[in-house]
Amino acid sequence: MRRAGQLLIAAAAALVAAGCGDGALWARYRAERDFWKACKEVDRIQLNPRLAPDAEYDRALAAFRRLAEEFPPERWAAGPRSAGYAGDVAEVSGMAALALGQVEEMRGRIDQAERCYASAFERYRGVSTVAAEAAAGQARSLLRLGREGEAAAVWMEMARDLPLVDEKRGLALEPALEAPLEAARALSGRGQAAAADSVLDAAVERYQRELASRSGTEAAPPIGMKLALALERRREFDRSLDAWRRVLREPALGADRPQVVLALARGALEAARPDTALVYTAWAGREFRGPLGAEARLIRARAWESLGMADSALVVYEGLVESEPPGSEAQAQARFRRGELLEKIGRWEEARAEYRGLAALQPAHELALAALVRIVRHHADQKEGELARIEGRRALELVDQLIATQRDDGVLMRGRRARADLWLAMGEAGRACDALADLWRRYPEAPAGAEAGLEAAQLAESGLGDRKRAMELYQGLLAGSGEPATQRQAQAAIERLSRR
Amino acid sequence: MNPIEQVSLAWLALGRTLRQAWRPALWAPWLLLGAVEVGVVVLIWGYAHPAVSWVMAPLLRNWAGEDALHYPNVLRRLPVLFGGLDLVIGAILGSIMIGAATLLFAERFRGSRAAVGETLARAFRRSGTLVLSHLPFNLLLVFMTLGIDRALGARRAGLTHGVLVFAGVVVVPVVVQAVFLYVGPLVMLEGRSALGALRELPRTWRRGMWAALFLGLVMLLPLVPIHFLSGHAEAIAERGSPELIGWLAIAEVAVGLLVWFVLSGSACLVYLGAIAEPETGSAP
Numbered sequence: 001m002r003r004a005g006q007l008l009i010a011a012a013a014a015l016v017a018a019g020c021g022d023g024a025l026w027a028r029y030r031a032e033r034d035f036w037k038a039c040k041e042v043d044r045i046q047l048n049p050r051l052a053p054d055a056e057y058d059r060a061l062a063a064f065r066r067l068a069e070e071f072p073p074e075r076w077a078a079g080p081r082s083a084g085y086a087g088d089v090a091e092v093s094g095m096a097a098l099a100l101g102q103v104e105e106m107r108g109r110i111d112q113a114e115r116c117y118a119s120a121f122e123r124y125r126g127v128s129t130v131a132a133e134a135a136a137g138q139a140r141s142l143l144r145l146g147r148e149g150e151a152a153a154v155w156m157e158m159a160r161d162l163p164l165v166d167e168k169r170g171l172a173l174e175p176a177l178e179a180p181l182e183a184a185r186a187l188s189g190r191g192q193a194a195a196a197d198s199v200l201d202a203a204v205e206r207y208q209r210e211l212a213s214r215s216g217t218e219a220a221p222p223i224g225m226k227l228a229l230a231l232e233r234r235r236e237f238d239r240s241l242d243a244w245r246r247v248l249r250e251p252a253l254g255a256d257r258p259q260v261v262l263a264l265a266r267g268a269l270e271a272a273r274p275d276t277a278l279v280y281t282a283w284a285g286r287e288f289r290g291p292l293g294a295e296a297r298l299i300r301a302r303a304w305e306s307l308g309m310a311d312s313a314l315v316v317y318e319g320l321v322e323s324e325p326p327g328s329e330a331q332a333q334a335r336f337r338r339g340e341l342l343e344k345i346g347r348w349e350e351a352r353a354e355y356r357g358l359a360a361l362q363p364a365h366e367l368a369l370a371a372l373v374r375i376v377r378h379h380a381d382q383k384e385g386e387l388a389r390i391e392g393r394r395a396l397e398l399v400d401q402l403i404a405t406q407r408d409d410g411v412l413m414r415g416r417r418a419r420a421d422l423w424l425a426m427g428e429a430g431r432a433c434d435a436l437a438d439l440w441r442r443y444p445e446a447p448a449g450a451e452a453g454l455e456a457a458q459l460a461e462s463g464l465g466d467r468k469r470a471m472e473l474y475q476g477l478l479a480g481s482g483e484p485a486t487q488r489q490a491q492a493a494i495e496r497l498s499r500r
Numbered sequence: 501m502n503p504i505e506q507v508s509l510a511w512l513a514l515g516r517t518l519r520q521a522w523r524p525a526l527w528a529p530w531l532l533l534g535a536v537e538v539g540v541v542v543l544i545w546g547y548a549h550p551a552v553s554w555v556m557a558p559l560l561r562n563w564a565g566e567d568a569l570h571y572p573n574v575l576r577r578l579p580v581l582f583g584g585l586d587l588v589i590g591a592i593l594g595s596i597m598i599g600a601a602t603l604l605f606a607e608r609f610r611g612s613r614a615a616v617g618e619t620l621a622r623a624f625r626r627s628g629t630l631v632l633s634h635l636p637f638n639l640l641l642v643f644m645t646l647g648i649d650r651a652l653g654a655r656r657a658g659l660t661h662g663v664l665v666f667a668g669v670v671v672v673p674v675v676v677q678a679v680f681l682y683v684g685p686l687v688m689l690e691g692r693s694a695l696g697a698l699r700e701l702p703r704t705w706r707r708g709m710w711a712a713l714f715l716g717l718v719m720l721l722p723l724v725p726i727h728f729l730s731g732h733a734e735a736i737a738e739r740g741s742p743e744l745i746g747w748l749a750i751a752e753v754a755v756g757l758l759v760w761f762v763l764s765g766s767a768c769l770v771y772l773g774a775i776a777e778p779e780t781g782s783a784p
Contacts, residue, residue, distance in 0.1 A: 021553030025569070029548035032571035036742070 024076075024085035031071050031092040038063035038096065042103060049106045057107050064103070067096040077126040087127075087168065094120065094130025101137050110484060114141035121154075128163050128173060135162065136175035139182065146485035148186055155183035159203060164210050165219045172222035180206075181229060203230050211246075221250045221260075228263065237271030258284065258292045265299045274303035294320060294330030301337065310345050314338060327362055336367040343378065352378075359395075363402050364411045369418035372398065376425040385427070392426040413443055420452065429463040437473060450486040453477045457493065471497050501774050503710040509773055510711035510766060514718065517605070517765030526604050526765070528616045529597035529623070530757045536593055537753045540585050544578055545746045572742035579730040582749050587642060592627075594760075595634035599623040601764040602684040609769055626687060632694035633687050637680035644672045669727070674720060677763075678712035679705070684764065685771040707775045715766050719759045726752045 041060035045052040070093075077090035101116035117138035124130040135158045142151035158179035166173050180203030187196035207227035214220050228243035244264045247253060253260065265280035277299060284296035297320050304313035320334035335358040342351035355371035362368045372395040379388035396419065403415045420435035436456035443449030453473060461470035474497070477490035501509070520526055547556035548569070560568050564581060568574050574581075600623035607614035623630065648668035682704035686697035704712075729736070730752060733745050 021548075021550035021555075022557065023550050025553050025557055026548045026550050029571055036572060 022085060024089060027071060027076070028085045028088045028092065031067060031089050034063065034067045034070075035092050035096055035099075038067060038099065042099070042106075045103070045106060057103060060103050061100060064096040064099045068093050068100070073124050073126060077124065090124070090127050091129060094124040094127045094134070097124060098130060098133050098137065101134070101141070105137075105141070110141050110144050114138055114145060117141060125161075128176075129166050132158065132162050132173045132175040136179070139179075143186075144484055146488045148190060152183050152186035152190070155179045155186060156199060159183055159199065159206075164206070164223060165214065170218055172219040174222065177207075177222060177226045181226065181233065184230075184233060197234065200230050200234050204234070216251060218252045221247055221253045221256060224250060225256075225260070225263075228267070232267060232270065237267060237273075241267050241271060241276075258288045261287070262292065262295055262299065265296065265303075269299060269303055269306060272306070274306040277303040277306075291330065294324055294328075298330065298333055298337070301334075305341060310341055313341060317341070332358060332362050332365045332367045335361075336371055339371060339374070343374075348378065359398060363398065364406060364408070364414075366414050369399065369414055373418060373421045373425055376422055380425055380427065389426055392422050395422050413439070413446065413448055416442065417448065417452065420455075429459060433459045433464060433469075440473070440476070444480045447483060450477065450481045450483050453481065454486060454489060457490070461493070461497070467497060501707060506708060506710035506770075506774065507714045509770055510714045513711075513766040513769035513773070514715065514762065516609075516769060517762050520605070520608060520765060521761065523608070525613070525616050526601070526608060527761065529600040529604070529620065530761050532620070533589070533593055533597045533760075534753055534757045536589055537586060537756075538750055540589065541578070541582055541746060541749045541753065544574065544581055545749075547574060572737050575742040575745045576733055576737045578745050578749055579733050583730075587638065591634065591638040592631055595630040595638075596623050596627045598634070598684040598760070598764055599626060599630040599688045601761070602688045602768050605765045605768040606685070606689055606772065609772060623688070629687050629692075629694045629697075630684070633683045633692075633697045634680065635694075636698065637676060637683065641673065641676050644676065648672065669724065670717075670720065674713060674716040677716045678709060681712040681715070681763075681767045682708060682771050682775060685768055685776070689768075689771070689776065704771070704775050708770050711770045711774065712767070715763060715770070719763050722755050722759060723752075726755055 038060060041056065041063055045056050045060060071089050073090050073093060076086050076093060097116070097120035101113045101120065104110075104113035104116055117134045120134035121131055121138055124134060135154055139151045139154040139158070142148075142154060156179075158176055162173065162176040162179070164173060164176050165171065180199050184196040184199045184203075187193075187199060204227060207223055207230065211220060211223050211227065214223065224243055224247035228240045228247065231237075231240035231243055241264065244260060244267055248257070248260050248264070261280055261284045265277045265284060268274070268276035268280060281296045281300035281303065285293055285300070288296065297316055301313040301316035301320075304310070304316060317334045317338035321331055321338070324331040324334065335354055339351045339354035339358065342348070342354060352375055355375050358365070358371045359368045376388050376392045376395060379385075379391055399415050399418050399422065403412055403419075406412055406415065416435065416439045420432050420439060423429075423432035423435055433456050436452045436459065440449050440453030440456060444453075454477065457470050457473035457477065460466045460473060471494065474490045474493045478487055478494065481487050481490070543552055543556055544560070547553060547560050557569060560574065560581075564574075564577055568577055600620050603619045603622060604614055604616070607619075645668060648664055651664050679701065682701070683697050686692045686700050686704070687694070690697075690700070692700060726748065729748055730745075733748075736742070736744050736748070
């Protein structure tokens with residue numbers, strides 16, 4: 001008896017020592033632990049990516065690379081093992097592979113990031129969530145590198161090859177859903193309208209097929225929304241409205257319901273059915289409060305404008321200005337739109353008062369700065385040069401005051417942009433060029449800075465005929481801009497100027 | 501004995517007990533309890549290892565949900581998971597170990613030496629009585645702590661919140677512990693039954709309540725920082741290393757053992773010096 005007990009204990013101990021538990025659970029634990037620790041390295045970098053030393057980037061990259069190599073998708077994402085914990089291991093490994101690209105992006109090495117994403121897309125095709133994110137990252141990087149054609153090809157490949165739904169969780173894969181729309185956008189941008197239409201047609205078919213089998217599930221609302229957007233892009237507004245209505249009937253819609261009602265109102269407006277838009281905005285106005293309610297009223301005012309009933313639109317804008325909290329986004333929108341409408345129907349004095357009111361009440365808002373520019377442009381367009389100059393100087397004083405008193409970098413950048421626009425509206429090309437070049441010098445890493453630099457160079461080249469200054473600006477852009485597309489444009493301009 | 505005499509006696513008892521700390525035999529019950537507690541921490545911490553995952557993973561899934569099986573969630577929840585299990589371990593094994601430690605200390609203070617194995621066996625033989633006699637202490641502590649936790653949930657700031665925190669951290673543990681501090685000696689040295697020991701408690705309060713309160717208060721001090729850190733497991737996981745929570749739980753076990761070693765020794769000595777009937781034991 002005693003011997004039997006000893007044997008039993010020995011057998012149990014051997015069983016425990018050999019490990020009769022789930023090896024994949026242990027692998028998932030280690031993978032998640034290593035991923036968590038590698039993410040902590042990234043958190044440190046994110047405190048200030050520009051000041052982070054190379055060693056920190058290298059450490060984070062090494063950690064993610066080690067993880068991806070220790071748990072290769074060939075082992076964890078293949079065959080029957082891909083279910084359960086093993087599938088989770090493959091997913092964590094894929095997230096590490098994606099993180100390699102994200103860290104390279106943070107570091108500003110877009111070409112490296114593109115290669116990381118491409119490799120992740122290739123290796124993790126069996127893990128749909130990772131493959132979708134990787135392909136989207138690759139396309140995004142290619143776009144930043146100015147390789148729009150290749151980006152479009154990746155989006156098309158995504159649209160063709162990737163599933164729209166993550167079967168494991170039953171949720172829609174947003175990057176895969178978005179891919180055909182992005183591909184169509186890129187193709188139309190390159191002037192390939194027919195190819196774009198054909199991609200959208202294929203997407204519409206696929207969305208419909210998928211919806212037929214997934215109605216009532218969690219995945220249905222996002223697929224339905226993308227179907228509506230694709231139809232909208234094909235300018236099939238009636239079908240798009242139908243698609244939005246079907247989304248509204250989906251039980252899993254949940255918190256996105258107000259957005260769908262607003263999309264229906266916007267869609268009706270696009271479909272040149274302002275009456276229908278009025279019905280939807282009335283519904284939204286009754287049901288939703290806060291920013292969504294305000295947005296519904298803005299769409300309602302636009303619907304009245306479309307019907308040619310400016311007075312009704314002005315009443316809605318008036319109501320928004322009175323009811324929305326001072327300084328709110330909706331109030332700025334309402335004031336600016338009311339100014340535009342008054343200008344359009346020839347009530348300029350009232351329009352100018354509205355623009356000035358906006359500039360006085362919300363001076364840091366981008367619409368307030370746009371309103372100041374609008375006043376000057378109106379006089380310039382009316383050939384009232386002296387008035388344009390007087391208004392321009394007054395506006396410049398306000399903008400300079402804003403720049404002197406504000407600390408927010410975004411506001412300062414918008415203010416400096418408005419300065420350049422005001423000089424342009426006043427017909428002062430030289431000063432406008434100075435203001436644009438100043439904007440570029442101050443914000444070389446921001447897209448708005450690079451854009452201003454390009455504008456300044458083009459203005460110097462064609463508006464001022466100052467070839468030397470244009471060359472200097474283009475060379476500065478080539479050396480200092482972090483955006484590959486800007487660098488490419490600058491390089492082309494330098495070659496063009498050198499040939500002359 | 502008046503309160504000042506009781507506190508002086510408790511202070512002397514503390515000193516004498518601490519001087520015994522280098523004797524390994526006196527640590528035996530607490531090392532046994534510590535091994536079980538650390539074993540539980542290690543099992544929860546390493547639930548995913550194939551050697552234990554076959555039993556731990558289903559247990560954790562049922563107890564804390566599927567989400568707890570992801571890193572670092574199990575470590576985030578370790579203080580709560582271990583705290584719950586430790587209550588059970590303390591109520592059963594802890595009560596028995598108090599009995600064993602009381603016997604060992606009593607023999608030591610009387611100048612003789614008890615065999616560790618035999619003492620542990622005696623304590624295990626009286627395990628039912630020890631567990632039952634300590635049950636009101638454990639239940640009272642759990643219910644009062646839960647009650648204060650619930651009250652704290654309703655009030656997140658202000659004077660009432662401060663008073664509740666003070667009550668939960670200091671007053672309730674110290675008072676409840678003082679009330680039942682001499683249960684171990686009553687069972688093991690006087691040989692009382694569970695009910696008999698509880699009936700005798702008023703006698704111990706009359707002669708040694710102030711000493712018990714003083715001992716409880718002093719022994720609370722080393723536990724406060726550990727409890728404070730355990731209460732911030734989420735922040736430790738986010739800002740530091742989640743494994744630190746596991747080490748913290750082990751540190752909590754170690755400090756807890758030291759506290760119980762000193763408390764059981766001191767309580768035994770105060771009992772022998774101030775509470776025991778002349779025929780039951782004599783002052784050292």
